[in-house]
Each structure stands twice: as structure tokens, then as C-alpha cells.
Amino acid sequence: MVVLTAVITYLAAHAVFVQLNDLLRGDIKLHNEVVTGQADRSAAGYTIYYLLLSWVAGGSTSPEAVRVASETLLASAMAAKAVVTLLITRVATRTLWPSLAVTAFLMVYVPVDLTLSPEMYFGRLMGSIWHNSTTVVLIPVSMLLFFVAVTFLVADAPGRAYWIAAPALIVLDGLLKPNYLLALLPALALLTGMVMLRRRRTTRTWLSTAPPVGRFLAMALPAAVLLVTQYVLAYQDGGVAYTNGIRPFATWSLLASYVPGGIPVVLLETFLLPALVTVLLWRQARRSAYVLGAWLVAGIATAQFAIFAEFTASGALLTHGNWSWGGDVAVYVLYTAVAILWVRHSALLPLWARALVYVVAATYLASGVIYLVHLVTPDGPGYH
Numbered sequence: 599m600v601v602l603t604a605v606i607t608y609l610a611a612h613a614v615f616v617q618l619n620d621l622l623r624g625d626i627k628l629h630n631e632v633v634t635g636q637a638d639r640s641a642a643g644y645t646i647y648y649l650l651l652s653w654v655a656g657g658s659t660s661p662e663a664v665r666v667a668s669e670t671l672l673a674s675a676m677a678a679k680a681v682v683t684l685l686i687t688r689v690a691t692r693t694l695w696p697s698l699a700v701t702a703f704l705m706v707y708v709p710v711d712l713t714l715s716p717e718m719y720f721g722r723l724m725g726s727i728w729h730n731s732t733t734v735v736l737i738p739v740s741m742l743l744f745f746v747a748v749t750f751l752v753a754d755a756p757g758r759a760y761w762i763a764a765p766a767l768i769v770l771d772g773l774l775k776p777n778y779l780l781a782l783l784p785a786l787a788l789l790t791g792m793v794m795l796r797r798r799r800t801t802r803t804w805l806s807t808a809p810p811v812g813r814f815l816a817m818a819l820p821a822a823v824l825l826v827t828q829y830v831l832a833y834q835d836g837g838v839a840y841t842n843g844i845r846p847f848a849t850w851s852l853l854a855s856y857v858p859g860g861i862p863v864v865l866l867e868t869f870l871l872p873a874l875v876t877v878l879l880w881r882q883a884r885r886s887a888y889v890l891g892a893w894l895v896a897g898i899a900t901a902q903f904a905i906f907a908e909f910t911a912s913g914a915l916l917t918h919g920n921w922s923w924g925g926d927v928a929v930y931v932l933y934t935a936v937a938i939l940w941v942r943h944s945a946l947l948p949l950w951a952r953a954l955v956y957v958v959a960a961t962y963l964a965s966g967v968i969y970l971v972h973l974v975t976p977d978g979p980g981y982h
Contacts, residue, residue: 599694603684604677607705611676614728615669617974624729626672630664644832646773647732672731678738680705683934686745690888691941700937703959704930706966709867710958721854721861723868723900723922725930726966728973732775733923740778740927741934743767744895745888747786750813752793752887761816768817772824777924781899783821789891790814840916845907853919861904868929869896871958872936878951882943883936892928892935899924 618624633651655667683704687697708724727733746767750760772779793810847861854860857867876883876893883889903925908916944952 599698600681600684603698603701604681607680608673608677612669612673614970614974615672618729619665619669621974621976626668626729626731629731630661630668633664634659634661644828645732645775647735647775650735651731668731672734675735675738676705679734679741682738682741686741686934687938687941690938693941696941700934700941703963704933704937706970707933707959707962708966708969709864710870710961710965721850721857721864723864723903723925723929725926725933726969727926728970730923733777733926736771736775736778736923737927737930739767739771739774740782741931743771743778744782744892744931747782747817748789748887748891750817751786751789751810756813761813764813764817765820768821769824772821772828775923776825776828777920778895778899778927779821779825781895781902781924781928783818785891785894785898786814786817788894789887792890793887840908840910842906842908842921844905845909845915846905848915849907849917849919849921850904852915852917853922865900871955871962872932874958875936875940875955878947878955879939879943882946883939886935886939888935889939892932896925896928896932899928 615626618626629647629651632648633655651664651667651671654671655664658664658667680701684697684701687700688694691697704725706726708726709722725737727737743764746760747764750756750764753760768779771782790810790813850861854864857863872893876889903919903921906921908918908920910916940955944955
């Protein structure tokens, strides 16, 4: 079933990316041009995506070869996203068909478009990212990283494999794109504190709190070195010509202007479904380190998008929205953690509660289908 999921996802995603390249939509063409030498390479120091794309293209700088390579690489990343989602869900729930249903839903959904605005992407946080190459490649690694890192922190005695896998995934995730890592690290620090307090209450000794601190440092130290190095490469020595600073809601409010009601409506649309499930299953949710951790990461990533902005040396605001990418990834991880909670415990709820969740989920799924149609339709109003 895993192989079949990978093949079906690859073929469907490949068709979408071919169409996106034909329509010149999203950041894919721009990222391709970095490899072909047609675009500025000054920002390439923050990600290894361009090295991966060049490798898949066989080292060619031909626009056509790089285009074909991008379609192959991105479709493979989508297949990896589906496989990782399926495997994590199946291991956590010990079910097959519900896990397949969750995977299919998560691959398509977007936050329900309550306002029916013509632009379904701008200003929103959503895990169904198709138009940004680096984020497409990042999501499956971030998914695996989150669940490995949380297990590493909370397990009584994690095996040696976790001591290798968690720091390795931290480094790989940051090398692909640092946005998710910037939100994950403070969330893991908070989660470590929660684990320490729980151990302290159970054992009544602070000595028992040392193991989670050591595990956190095993992940945080390589991450800190990597993030500092990326910052120097990207912003120093002739790097990008803009900087970051604190300008609360400046970028987000501008991008969310496409949505009637602005940021409050965006937040409602984004978090309605996971919040509903979490509240209905609160007794089980509050005991899950994965659900609490996913909410922490999503909250921190959303706050970063709200607080920080990019601007030129003269102070002009840029509308790239690069602080949103961590939120997009974090929201996908949150939906996965909450979906696992739902599969495991929804039978405890009354019929009306389950029906309510399924109705809301159906609207998210319908929004996702509409969004995909917009993306691949020549005259569609999807992001371009």
C-alpha cells in the first residue's frame, strides 16, 4: 500500500507541476532560473535545494533540463510527503484504511474559504503548498523531524537510533529551509520544560530532569550552528539586499487584505478544524505530547509571521512573505497530529460531535479541490 500511495501521488503531483510550469505560476520558475543562471543567486546560501535540483538535472543549466528536473524532484517530494504521512499515521493509530483516508485528506485540504475570496492562498497558512519549491521539499522532512524529535524528548529511554536520527533530521531540515526550524526549536524548549516538570512531580528529584535537557541540547546545538552559518551566508558578504526586523502585522495584514475580514478571518479559517477536534477530545489531547507540541510549533510560527517582516535598507516593506513558510509547514504537522488524535479517540464522542467534525472537514476538502483547480486552470484565480 505504501508503494501504491507513492506511485499514485507521484503521477498526480507530476501532472500538477507540469501544468504549473506551463502556466509560469508560483516560485518554481524563479527557483529554476537560479540553477540556469538566469536569476540572482545571492540568496542561494540558505538552502541546498538548488544543489539538489542541479544534481537531478545532471548538472545541466539548460532551462528545459532544469524544468524537467524540477517536476521530477517536486513530484518525488510530494510522494515522500504522502508516504511519511501515511506511515506516521498508521504507526500511531495501528489502522490502515483510516490512515489512508487521513493521508488523502491532508494531501488535498486547504483552510476552508469562508469568504469565497478570489485569491485562496494570499495571507493564509496552509499545508497544501504547491507553488514554492523549497517548501514542497521541506514538508516531508519536517514531518518526520517533528515526530522523531518529540518521541526523543518524551521517551523514558530512547534508543541509540534517536540520538543519531533527531540531530541528523534537524540539520537536514535546516539545510533545506530554516523556517520550520526557527519555530520548532523554541517549541521543543517549552516541551522540554513540560517534560522536566512532569518528571519532577513524579520522582520528586531534579536529577531526573537531566535526560530531557541533554536530548534537547543534542538537537539545539547543531541547529544553532547551522542557523548562524546560514544567516552569515545569506545576509553577509554580498548576500541578499534586504533584512529582517520587527514590524508587527505589517506583511501579514497586507497579504491578508485579499481576504474579507483580514487576519481574524484567516486565523478562524486556518485553525477551526484542529481547534474543534482538540476541544472535543481535550482530555486525550492534553495528555499527548505530539498534539501539545504541534500546537506550540504552530503558535510560534504564526507569531513569527505576525511579528517579523522583511524590508530594504531604506525601510521599504517587502511583500515576499517569507516568514509565512514556517507557519505553512507547522500547520500541516498540526493537522496530522490532530488527525491521529481523531482516529484514535473519535469513537468516544457522541454522534453529533463526530458529524460536526466531518461536516467541517468536508468543507476543507472541498476548498482544497477548488484550490487545485484554480492552480492548474489557465484563467483560474489561484496564486500566480
